[in-house]
Amino acid sequence: MNFQQLRSVREAQRRNFNLTEVAQALFTSQPGVSRQIRELEEELGIDLFVRAGKRLTGLTEPGAHVLPIIERLLLEADNLKHAADDFATTGSGLLRVAATHSQARYALPPAVRDFRLQHPDVSLQLHQGSPQQIAQWLLRGEADVGIATEALAQYPDLIALPCYRWTHVVIVPKGHALAEQPLTLEALAREPIITYEPGYTGRSHIDEAFAAAGLQPQIALSAMDADVIKTYVELGLGVGIVASIAFDPERDRGLQALDARHLFADNMTRIAVRRSAYLRDYVYAFIQTFAPPLVRQAVETARVAG
Numbered sequence: 001m002n003f004q005q006l007r008s009v010r011e012a013q014r015r016n017f018n019l020t021e022v023a024q025a026l027f028t029s030q031p032g033v034s035r036q037i038r039e040l041e042e043e044l045g046i047d048l049f050v051r052a053g054k055r056l057t058g059l060t061e062p063g064a065h066v067l068p069i070i071e072r073l074l075l076e077a078d079n080l081k082h083a084a085d086d087f088a089t090t091g092s093g094l095l096r097v098a099a100t101h102s103q104a105r106y107a108l109p110p111a112v113r114d115f116r117l118q119h120p121d122v123s124l125q126l127h128q129g130s131p132q133q134i135a136q137w138l139l140r141g142e143a144d145v146g147i148a149t150e151a152l153a154q155y156p157d158l159i160a161l162p163c164y165r166w167t168h169v170v171i172v173p174k175g176h177a178l179a180e181q182p183l184t185l186e187a188l189a190r191e192p193i194i195t196y197e198p199g200y201t202g203r204s205h206i207d208e209a210f211a212a213a214g215l216q217p218q219i220a221l222s223a224m225d226a227d228v229i230k231t232y233v234e235l236g237l238g239v240g241i242v243a244s245i246a247f248d249p250e251r252d253r254g255l256q257a258l259d260a261r262h263l264f265a266d267n268m269t270r271i272a273v274r275r276s277a278y279l280r281d282y283v284y285a286f287i288q289t290f291a292p293p294l295v296r297q298a299v300e301t302a303r304v305a306g
Contacts, residue, residue: 003077005040006070008033009048013067014140017049017056075141075276083278092121095286098134098143099126101225102201103269106245108147111290118289122282130199130224138274144283145273147290149202152272159302160272163291167266168202169247170258171233171240178239183258185213192220192238194229201226201243202267209264230255243267275303 015021023030041048048063049056085093131151137143138158152160172178196203210217220238223229226246233240234254247257284296
């Protein structure tokens with residue numbers, strides 16, 4: 001049994017049993033992947049995959065039981081390497097941060113700037129995705145730190161620590177009628193609304209507020225990106241609901257932000273790591289740079305509490 005065999009099995013499941021893609025991901029040949037899988041199956045004495053001819057079509061029942069063990073072995077191998085790197089290459093390495101667009105565009109830049117000044121020998125990779133994608137990247141060991149508002153706290157194998165609260169604002173073109181009257185959900189429900197896609201940037205609190213009031217909002221357009229939302233509001237296609245941090249009076253001069261704290265519940269942005277991951281010193285440093293109260297001891301206490 002070797003790590004290449006384990007990686008071949010793991011990637012086969014991750015890539016929907018497409019051995020061509022597995023071979024590309026592992027920088028080897030398709031016959032080589034097939035051989036690695038077969039050799040592991042022979043050593044274990046079980047078939048891990050259902051086959052149709054030479055094609056893999058799914059996991060067998062034993063395969064479904066074995067795969068989580070393979071995942072843990074490979075994650076622990078990564079932990080071992082990271083622990084060794086802490087001593088062999090102190091202060092240098094790679095930090096992979098996964099964040100939603102809103103966090104990457106509006107909340108992360110000051111933290112990235114300050115972190116780079118303090119840790120110039122650490123290479124930083126920034127990945128953007130949905131909260132669910134971020135959670136999966138963390139769980140698979142493909143990201144070290146994840147930042148999002150929704151979803152991260154729903155995974156028991158992640159430590160999702162609260163960073164800061166924020167609210168939504170309603171944005172309208174300057175001179176819009178909504179700016180001349182008290183802002184209510186009833187008034188908003190009469191307008192075409194442009195806001196985030198479900199699962200992004202506090203959208204659940206927007207939907208919950210309308211549902212609690214017995215109202216059906218007219219969602220004219222939804223997007224992952226606040227800048228896209230603002231663009232279509234400027235075109236007069238509707239009124240926007242975005243994170244307050246996404247509105248800048250200097251940059252967004254054609255728009256006006258209306259306080260919506262009384263309409264929608266506050267949102268909590270969280271920073272997450274995999275519970276079983278070995279965290280290098282600079283990972284703790286990045287977390288504290290982004291959220292100063294989250295010192296190393298606070299992170300460690302959360303891991304023990306879990």
